[in-house]
Amino acid sequence: MVIKLKQILEKEIGLISLTKEEEKDLRNKVQEILKKLSKNKINAFVGGSLAKGTIIKKRTQDVDIFVVFNDEKELERLEEVLIKENLGYTKLHGSRDYFQIKEDNIIFELIPTLKTKGKLKNVTDLSLMHVRYVLSKLSKNKRLSDEIKLAKAFCYSQECYGAESYIRGFSGYSLEVLVIYFKGFINFLKGIQKEVLIDSEKFYKNKNSIKEELNENKLTSPVILIDPTYKNRNILAGLSEKTFKSFLKAANLFLRSPSIKFFEKQKLDIEKIKEQADKKKLVFLEIAFSTDKQEGDIAATKMKKFFDFIIKEFDKRSQKVMFEKFIYESGQESRGYIVLKENRELEIRGPPITLKDGVKGFKLSHKKTYEKKGFIFAKKQVYLEEIFNFLKKYEDEMDVRFEILQD
Numbered sequence: 001m002v003i004k005l006k007q008i009l010e011k012e013i014g015l016i017s018l019t020k021e022e023e024k025d026l027r028n029k030v031q032e033i034l035k036k037l038s039k040n041k042i043n044a045f046v047g048g049s050l051a052k053g054t055i056i057k058k059r060t061q062d063v064d065i066f067v068v069f070n071d072e073k074e075l076e077r078l079e080e081v082l083i084k085e086n087l088g089y090t091k092l093h094g095s096r097d098y099f100q101i102k103e104d105n106i107i108f109e110l111i112p113t114l115k116t117k118g119k120l121k122n123v124t125d126l127s128l129m130h131v132r133y134v135l136s137k138l139s140k141n142k143r144l145s146d147e148i149k150l151a152k153a154f155c156y157s158q159e160c161y162g163a164e165s166y167i168r169g170f171s172g173y174s175l176e177v178l179v180i181y182f183k184g185f186i187n188f189l190k191g192i193q194k195e196v197l198i199d200s201e202k203f204y205k206n207k208n209s210i211k212e213e214l215n216e217n218k219l220t221s222p223v224i225l226i227d228p229t230y231k232n233r234n235i236l237a238g239l240s241e242k243t244f245k246s247f248l249k250a251a252n253l254f255l256r257s258p259s260i261k262f263f264e265k266q267k268l269d270i271e272k273i274k275e276q277a278d279k280k281k282l283v284f285l286e287i288a289f290s291t292d293k294q295e296g297d298i299a300a301t302k303m304k305k306f307f308d309f310i311i312k313e314f315d316k317r318s319q320k321v322m323f324e325k326f327i328y329e330s331g332q333e334s335r336g337y338i339v340l341k342e343n344r345e346l347e348i349r350g351p352p353i354t355l356k357d358g359v360k361g362f363k364l365s366h367k368k369t370y371e372k373k374g375f376i377f378a379k380k381q382v383y384l385e386e387i388f389n390f391l392k393k394y395e396d397e398m399d400v401r402f403e404i405l406q407d
Contacts, residue, residue: 005258009185012263013146016056016153026050026106030063033101033108036085042078043068047111047127049172052134054148056156062107066127068115075112082110093294096124129229130173137180150185150263151175157265158250160243164297166304166328168240170247174225177235189251196223203231268325270337277339282322283384286405287336293399300328306400307336310391317382318343336402343382350376 018026030046037044048064049055067078075096082089082099089099089110099110113125138145155161155170163171170178175188181200182188197207203226204210210226211219218224218234222244227233254262270286277284287310289303307326314321323339348366351358352374359376363369366378388404395401 005186008258008260009150011260012150012153016149016263017146018055018057022057023050023055026061026063029103029106030065030108033065033087033110036087037067037081040081040084042081044110045128045131047131049152051131052176053138053145054134054152054172054176056149056152058156060105060107062109064127065108065110066131067110067112068128069112070115072114075114078110078112092296093298098124123233126227126230126233133229134173134176134180141183144180144184147185147188148176148179151179151188153263154185154189154250154254155247157263158247159265160247160250163238165238165301166297166326167243168238169243170239171235174235174239177225177228186255189255192223193248193251198224199226201226201228201231268327268337273323273337273339277323283338283340283342285336285338285340287338288403288405289334289336290401291332291399293332295331299332300334302398302400303328303334306394306398306402307334309394309398310336310402311338313387313391314338314340317387318346319382319384319387340384342384346380346382348378348380350378352376 027046027050030050034044034046044065044067045051046063047066048062050063055061069075069077078099079089079091082101087101089101092098092100096112098112101108101110111124111127113127115125152161152172152175155175160167160169161172161175162169163174177200178192178198179185179188181198182191197210199207199210204213210224214224214232214234218237221234221236221239222241223236223239225235227235250262274284287307289306291299291302293299293302304326307324311321311324320341320343321338322341323337325337326334327336328334350362350366350369353359353371353376354374362376362378366380369376369378371377391402
């Protein structure tokens with residue numbers, strides 16, 4: 001078992017690590033951008049996983065470039081230089097505006113940061129400190145860089161990698177901190193199931209003092225991970241209970257029966273799901289979503305919120321959802337898939353039979369009524385088309401359009 005696990009992890013490291021040539025090519029392309037910024041007296045550094053040596057192979061590589069300014073008045077200079085140097089970019093809005101430059105299968109993200117002096121104004125300004133922290137730890141134990149890669153690849157394939165609001169999973173930095181803390185990938189999979197309040201730098205006296213001193217909004221996540229560079233931040237504040245449970249399930253399955261398949265993102269077999277739904281006489285729905293909101297996290301979150309709204313409405317109307325899947329890749333469109341056990345008759349509970357006036361009014365509103373367990377009840381016919389017509393009324397309010405492609 002131990003030998004098999006070791007072989008799997010060694011094989012996976014080979015699959016997800018960039019070759020020397022690939023990394024050199026990536027760094028050369030980054031340098032071209034850095035030179036153009038430097039020429040205009042803009043101080044910029046490579047950040048993220050490329051700087052830390054924890055980058056993994058992906059279909060689209062993303063590289064962070066931190067652009068450092070002394071004060072907020074200087075921030076607008078970055079866009080002026082991008083225009084001057086003819087660096088085709090897209091401006092994106094976040095807690096602070098940032099820029100993307102796309103080149104083939106690489107996305108360079110230029111992130112303006114301010115030198116931190118005293119109270120933190122924007123979490124982005126911690127980015128350089130994150131790089132320094134991880135590099136300082138990896139310099140003492142170089143083996144951990146590969147262990148971090150394994151954690152990222154595992155979480156990516158299990159669809160729990162990404163702090164975006166529509167994913168609500170583990171950020172790359174959180175995985176780096178966790179693997180460093182637990183001293184390895186396997187230790188991380190085991191340890192996080194027992195220890196869900198982590199303060200690696202011991203900023204706080206004990207766990208109770210964390211709960212007392214940290215903002216209540218930062219204590220709602222299933223795992224509390226204090227940022228080793230900033231004591232007032234829970235790195236995993238955005239991690240959802242649903243995503244965490246999905247991760248734990250995958251982790252336990254892998255630990256019980258290790259396989260390289262856990263590092264391979266499984267492609268959704270739509271035809272198979274549809275075929276199985278037909279066999280069981282269930283309803284298969286493919287829903288196309290679109291929005292005019294900014295592509296990326298903002299657009300995806302809007303569409304995912306509408307998808308979740310649909311699921312809740314089905315539940316309210318006693319339509320049992322057997323399977324659900326939301327898929328977003330890029331742009332302003334996404335897909336949702338639902339397998340539904342349709343219930344065409346909804347039971348409605350009225351007032352207690354002791355409330356005569358209430359019972360009388362209920363009977364006037366419903367043709368057929370009956371008594372059960374001390375209450376008056378009625379049954380109502382439910383049609384999916386009526387539910388979809390109801391949902392259509394919320395498109396403008398939620399800035400999302402949807403269309404049922406198959407049913």
